[in-house]
Amino acid sequence: MLSFLLLGLSTLIGIVLGLGPGSSSSILSKSGYVLPQFDPNPSERLQEVAVNHAGFLYGPSLIGNSSYFPGGALGRQRVGSDIVAFQENAAFINQSIHDESGAVRERILKAGGFSNLSSYELLYKDVWERSNPIGIAPGYFTNYTQDLHFSMERLSVNPFSTHRLRPGDALPFVPDDATVSKISGASLDSLHRSGRLFLASHSYQARYKLQTGRFAAACDAYFYIHPKTNDFLPLAIKTNVGSNLTYTPLDSDTDWLFAKMMFNSNDFLHSQIFHLANSHAVAEIVYLAALRTLSARHPVRAFLDRIMYQSYAIRPVGNQTLFNPGGFFDQTAAVDQTAVLNFVDQFYPTVAGQFRGNYFVESLESRGLLNCRYGPKLKNFPFAEDASLIINSLRRFVATFVTTYYSSPSFLKDDTEIQNWVVEANTEAKVIDFPPAPLSNTRTLIDILTQMAYLTGVNHHLLNSNAPSYITGLLPFHPSAFFKPLPTSKGVEDITPWLADLEHAMSQVTLQLRFQRPQLPAEHGELVDMFSEGAFNNGTYLPSSVKTAARRFRDDMTRIGTRMDTKGFDDDGLSQGMPYVWKVLDPRKIPYFLSV
Template identity: 40%
Template sequence: MKLALVATLLFSNSALGAPAHNEQTALLAGSGAPPNYEPDQARLPQFDANPQDRANAVAVRKAGFTYGPSLVGEAAPFPNGTLGNARAKADYDDWSIDRKDMDGRVLADIQIIAQAIQKNGGLKSWKDYETILYDGQLQHSNPRGTAPGMISNATQDLLFSMERLSEHPHAVRRVSPLEPLPFPLDDAITSKIVGHKTSLESLRKSDSLFIVDHSYQAKYNVSTVVKRYPVACSAYFFIHPDTHDFLPLAIRTNVESDLTYTPLDTPNDWLLAKMFFNANDMFFAQMFHLVIAHDVTEAVHQAALHTLSENHPIMVMLERLMIQAYSSRPVAEELCFNHGGHWDQLMVFSQSGARQFITDHWPKDGKFQGGYLENDLKTRGLTDENGKILFKSFPFFDDAKAIRDSYKVFFTSFIDSYYKSEEEVWGDFEVSNWFIEAATKAKVLDFPRRDQICKKTLIEVLTHFAFATSVSHHSTNGAAPITSGTLPFHIPAVYQQIPKEKGVTDLMPYLPDVTTALHYLGFMASFNRPSYSDQGRTLEQIFDDKVSLDRFNAQTKNASQFFYQDMHNLSQQVRSRKFDSHGMSQGSPFIYRTLDPAYIPFFCAV
C-alpha cells in the first residue's frame, strides 16, 4: 500500500517625510521625557532622547525592506531587499523547526493508520473511513481528538447547516431584497421542507433566507495530476419559523445537468449533494484565510517596517504578533501551490485555480476596516438594522466576539498608557507616516486615512490586526481543518463523474482512495500545533514573552494579565462544553471548540 505523507503546508519616512532633526528635538523638549533613559524601552518618537539615531535606524530599515511582487495570486506585496529577504529566510527557518516536529507526528500517526487499513483489507465502507481513520487515531498530531459529534452525527442536516455558523462562518450571507434570487426552487418543495406554506420570496422578506454561493468556482481549472470532477455548488439555508433552527434548504451543483438537491430527495442523493458542497467550502476556507489573515496583516506590517522605529510601542506589539509571518506564502508556493503540490493532488481545484481565487477576492475581501467583526457581519446581512445577530445560536460569533472584546480592552489600556492625549497621537509622526504608507505603497485596502488618526482609530486598527492573526486565521486554518475536514463527509474533491440524474445508490466511488485519503488526512493534521501550549505560543500565552513584555510600560504589563485571565476563562468555558439532554451544544449536534485560546496560536502559524 502506497503511503502518501503530506509535508506540512505541508522602518522610516513616508512620501511626506519625517520631521527634521530640529523639529524632533523641539517635540522632545516639550515632552517631559523621563530622566532615566532606557534604550530598549518602547517609547513614542517625540519622547525619544536620541531622535536622530532613531530616524537613521528607520531609514536603514526602509532601505532594506522593499516591496516585492505578491506571492500566491495578486494580493499584498511580499518583502524584498536585503532585510526583507533576510526576514523571510529567518521566518522560514523558524517555521522549519515546527515543520520537522509536525512531520514526525503526522508520519507516526499515518503509519499506524496505514497498517490498520491494510489489516482491514482497505477502506471498504463509509464506516471504515470514520473508524479506521479517526477512532482513537492521530494521537501524536491531534491528541485532543476530533470535535465530539462531528463524525458520529455527520449525516444530520443540522450539523451541515451549523457548520456554516461555526467551522465555516465566512461564506454565508443573507439573500438581499435587492438581488435576483440566486437560483429557483418550487414553492411546493419549499413549503414541504419548511412545513409551512411559504416560498423563497416569503423567506427572504422575513430575513430568513441565506445563501452560500460557490458558483464562481466553475471557472477555475481542475488539475490532471489526480483525476477528479469539479462542482461549484450554491446552497440555500433558512431559519425555521417555529424552531428558529438554521437549516439547509437546497443545493445546486451548477455543473453537468445542474441538478438541485433538497432534503426531500433520497438519503444518498441528499448526502452526496452535501459532500459536493463541502468540497467547495473547504477550498473556499483555505484560500479565503490567505486573504483575510496573511495578506492583510503582511501588508499592514510591511508599511510599519518602513515607518515605525523598532522602539515604537506599536512596532514592538506588531512584531510579537508577526512571528513566522513571512514563512507562510513561501511555504505555500513551495508545497501547496506548486505544480503537482497539495492543491493539484487533493483539492477540488488546482493550484492555478487557487491563485485565481486570491486575485479575484483580494479587492473585496482584503478590505481592512471591512473585516472588522461587526462590519463584516453587517455587510453579509447576518445582523439586523440594530446590529443584533439573526440566529438563535452563532457559535463562531460567540467565541470570536469574546476574543475581540478582550483585545479591545487590552489595546485601549495600551494606547491610553502611551498617549496621554489626542495631541500626543497627532504629534506621533511615525504613526502618521505609517498610515500614509499603508494606504499607498503597501496597498492596504480600506485602511483608515491619516486624517482619521486618533486613539479610537489606533485601538481599532490594533484590535483587528490581532484578531486577524488569531481568530481570522485559526477559524479557517490552524486547528480548524482537522475538524472541518473529516472524511468521509468532508471530501476535498469529487472522484466520480457528477451524476446526470438523481438516484445514486452507492457513495463509495465518490470518496478518495486509500492513498489520497491518507495524504489528505496527513495534510489536515499538519496544520495542528499541539506542542504550542507547552511552548508559550498559544493565544492565552501571547504576553508570556518576557523580552517583549519588558519593553512595555507598567500599564501594558498589567493589562496583559487581565487579557490572560480573560483567555484562560474562555478556554475553560470552551473545554467545559457538553451535549445537553437533546444531544445539542450551542444548538449544534457537535461541540464547537476551534477557537480555544489555550490551544490556538496568537499568530498565523502554518
C-alpha cells in the same frame, strides 16, 4: 568615517531584525519603548528609520495577485529568518505524522479499505495521538448526516461564505415552490421577503481547472430560518455543473447527503484559500508598511513585531511546497493549483483584502449575520458567541496599551512615525480600506491594532491551524475531491465509490495535520500567551498598566478556555444549537501568530 557609518548601519540592522522571541538590544533596554517625539536619541532613531525604509521594499505578491511581499536587503533577511523559525516550529508535527501514519495505513488495509461511509472513521479514531491530541469534534461521526449538522457548519466552521439575502436581492436559482413550502412551511418568496433566506454561492468554482481523474461541483446553497422553530436549516443545493441538478431534503437520504458533500467540498476549498487572502495577505502588508516607517523603539512596532512572528515564512513556503505544480494541494484537491491563484485574484481586491470591512462586527453585519434589521436574529451563532469573548478581551488590552503611550491627544498628532505609517499603508503599500490619514484619535488606532491581533490570533485559526483536522476537512463529509464523474441524475444508492481511496484519503488527512502545532502550549506559543511576560522582548521596561492588562488578558483567555472545556451536549443532543461540539477557538490551543 566610512567605518563609523558601516558600524552604525550594522547596529541598526540588528535592531531592525530583532523581532523574534528572546531578542533584545542594548539601546532599547535603557528605557523601553518610546514615541519618537520623546526619544532621547532622535538622530539615531531617524537613521534607523531611514535604514528600515531603504531595506524593506515592496516586492511582487506571492500566490496570486494580493498584497506586496517583502523585498530589499532587510526584507530578504527577514523572510529568511522567518522561514527558519517556521521550519523549527513545523519539525514536531512533520515528525509526528511520519511516525504515526504507517500504523494508520496498516490498520485500514487490515480492515479491507473503505467499504462504506462509516469505515472512514478508521482514519481518525484512537490514532494520531501526537499529531492531533485535540482529536476530532465530538458528535461528528454519529451526526454528520443530520441537516442541522450541515447548516450549522455555516455558522461555526466557515461563516465567511454565507450571507443573508435582502428582500430586493436577485435569486440565483428558484426551487419549485411546492417543494419549498413542504420543507419550510412557507413559500420561497415569503422566506425571502421576511429576511429568513440565506445564500452560500460557490458557482465561481465552475471556472477552475479540474485535475485528471478528479471531479467537483460548484454549488449554490440556500439556507433558511424556520418560521416556527427558528432553526437555521438547509433548503436546496444546485450543483452548477453537468446536468445542473437541484437537490433538496425531500430527495432520497443518499442523494441529499451526496449534495451536501458536494457543497462541503466547495466550501472547504473556499475556507482554505480565503484564509490565505484574508489573514496572511492583509496582516502582512499592514506590517510591511510599519517596518518601513516605525522604529523598533516604537511601542506600536513592538506590538506588531510580537503578533507577526514568522509571518513572512508562510507564502514562500506555500509557494514552494503547497501550491506549486504537483505539490500538496495538487495531491489532494479536485482543482489544480491555478485555482488558488484565480481565487486570490478574485477575492482579495473585492472581499478578503478589505481591512475595515473585515472588522469582526462590521463583516458579520454586512452579510446580515449579526444585528440584522431586515430579518430575525439567528437562534444560535457559535462563531460569534466564541469569537466575541476573545475579541472583547483583545480590545481591552489594546485600549490600555494605546492609551498608556498616548495619554494626551497631542501625542498621537505629534507622532510622526505613526502618521507616516498610516500614509504609507494608504499609498505605497496599497492596503485596501485602511483608515485614512491623518490618524486623529486613539480609537482608530485601537481599531487597527485590535484587527491585526484578531487576524493573527483568531481569524486565521478559525479556518486553519487545528480546524481542518478537528472538523472542517474530516472525511467522508468534507472531501477535497471526488474520483468519479458526478451523477447526471438522481438515484445514487452508495456514495463510497466517488470518495477517496486509501492513498488519497491519507494525503488529505496528513496535509490537514501539517497545519497543526501541538507542541506550542509547552512553548508558550498559544493565544493565551500573546501578551505574556517577555512578549515585548525588545524592551526591559513596560508601564505597569500594560503589565496589568497583559495579566488580565491571560486570565481572560484561560477562563474562556476553561469554559470551552465544559462544552457538551444538552438534553436535546445539541451544543450551541449544533449536533457536534465545537472547540476550535480555545485560546489555550491556537497560536497567537500566523502559524501556517
